[in-house]
Amino acid sequence: MPSHQPTAGMMAVDPAYVSEQPSAASKPAPKEPVRNTKYDPKKPHITETPMTKKNWYKHVNWLNVVLILGIPLTGLIAAWWTPLYWQTAVFAVAYYFATGLGITAGYHRLWAHTSYSATTPLKIFLAAVGGGAVEGSIRWWARDHRAHHRYTDTDKDPYSVRKGLLYSHFGWMLMKQNPKRIGRTDISDLNDDFVVVWQHKHYLKVVLFMGLIFPSIVCGLLWQDWLGGFIYGGILRIFFVQQATFCVNSLAHWLGDQPFDDRNSPRDHVITALVTLGEGYHNFHHEFPSDYRNAIEWHQYDPTKWSIWAWKQMGLAYDLKQFRSNEIEKGRLQQLQKKLDQKRSKLDWGVPLEQLPVMEWDEYVDQAKNGRGLIAVAGVVHDVTDFIADHPGGKAMIKSGLGKDATAMFNGGVYLHSNAAHNLLSTMRVGIIRGGMEVEIWKRAHAEGKDTVMSKDAHGNKIVRAGSQPTKVFDPPASANAA
Known part of the structure; x- marks a missing residue:
């Protein structure tokens, strides 16, 4: 559901995502950027015009309104008269997980963050089922997500939670966005991936077939439930998988703890993880985005991680990236110390x-x-x-x-x-x-500014640790006045 296509100027090099570049002599001829032919960067964008009672409808992305709200509402109404067979229900749930993994394991961890590598058959599968989730092409989705990570919570973040919970959930897609205001990222690796380019060029065909036609065919040929496959396996399944993914942009930035860093909004919470196929440990993810895991503890729910690991055992995935546990624990300890310092600053430790x-x-x-x-x-x-x-x-x-x-x-x-x-x-x-x-x-x-042995907190204040008060003498001198 792309509301815009990035311009060539928006593909500036981002050191967070670019590997070593070839020399100028060995560089291939520049490729023509894949973008909407109707997009004119010189023409003033509607978002640069104040919204009024007369032009408000021009600020709305009506295509996305139909896709995100209109069609699901139609499906809910049609479901009232459409019987739900148990076979169709089972298929709809299974296909929900498959298309959800297309987003979490494919769009997100494989293409947006390159946290692991995949063979061509796995790439084709993830691009197909990811298209069935109807959330935009890989190229568009990953481009905005990289901008989200690079410019989290700023005006350049395409779905910043600072603009409101509903805005970060789906408001940013229902209202038109100015592509020139979104932060720049490098997607040259995506433009070099033939699976990504093919899916982007044929995105509408992929959406129609994988989103609606395929589930109808499966349910129709196997147990003659063509309409049920279309309504439950298609329309309503798309609605639920979209809302689950949208929670990563909204709920994961609003609900939970921040065990690794609290400078930005990402948070960890098991509820978000359950809703998003394991993407709920978002504070960890924003600190260590190239790690193929979101959940690092054995008891944390992350089926996407388990799927990637299983694909590795099958020879379909390789080069699974993980941050060293030493670096992870350093980040966790630093955040704990920061919280301790914040609590310490509110207490009376006496005159220095x-x-x-x-x-x-x-x-x-x-x-x-x-x-x-x-x-x-x-x-x-x-x-x-x-x-x-x-x-x-x-x-x-x-x-x-x-x-x-x-x-x-x-x-x-x-x-x-x-x-x-x-x-x-x-x-x-x-x-x-x-x-x-x-x-x-x-x-x-x-x-006199001489070196002194002293611990300080994040604000530069002296830390008084347990047992380190200057009045605590472990081997006190004898005193005639002590008796």
Whole structure:
């Protein structure tokens, strides 16, 4: 159902999809581009004209409206008077999966992403059943899909979900699109594939035969259900396989998790996978598009992956591409760390050490004697005034450390405080002690720009990992003031 044909100018080289090019001397003569002869790139496109009450109908792609909505609606009405035999129902479901695989395994993973290679018999089969899904020619479909990957969620994305869920589902086909606004991609490999070129040139014949005539012939010759084959195996089966495929453009960008990257909209969800023959693990797919799999776990539903693997065992497919598990796990770990950093940024970790004022020891002791509840642990001064009454160990215990070096007391001399206690203590920081303490040395080195051992999150903020609070000393020094 092509609503336009790309121009020669829209076939610029895309490094994401192009292999090594031959030298200028060895290049063959340029081929005449395969495109709609009625398309005039110099003529203003209807989309460049504002939609009004008088011209709205010119913005509608009426051919696609008939194919996507009109014919299925007619089929639903006709089904009311057409009996459904069990043989026809079984065939319609089987042909639904076959034509669905023509899109997922053929149009998508073989031709759009070249995630594996196929022999000529398999290519012909996938081009035929893919045509039976009535979703456009391989060349048109793969060209737009490559643009979708290269320009995801931008104005150059032909079915960006940012324009609305219904738009990304089928609105982009029901309304005319300006081909000059769609991002450029290289499809020279498709123009060199004789199966793709043949199907593109004879697309309407392929659609009529594989979409409607073939299912009618099968049901008619085998059990004399010509009309049922046309309605259920043809029209309604086309409707359901189209809607399933459209969910990859809409539902897979709206429902689910983003375990590998959340910068763009693609998501993973088992429901989308069930609907789309395994294309629902879309976040993985957008990160690793040349992988022949969408689902990488054994328990995830991906019949397209299993079919490609089975074809390999039969000698029909080869060169199945997979990203190394090491790279996949790196991406997963980086996204987990990013989510942790986002959560960490919302929590109170206390005033950073480098922002704390420096206090003389005598000043610290003097303030504590004058009623301020100050306690020093590992050179960091904390104001525990409001916490004394809530101290789990009792008021007397915490008061015994006021105005003293309570490092040993806090780290096992009296009680080996938990990680939670150290985290809570960090929110009470008010200063650091001058006098050669490790914290002051670290602060001075940091101010001078010297190398310091420190972990930082994605925003450049210091990461305080479990057990790494500066007040946590694993081998605390002896302190005369600890008792």
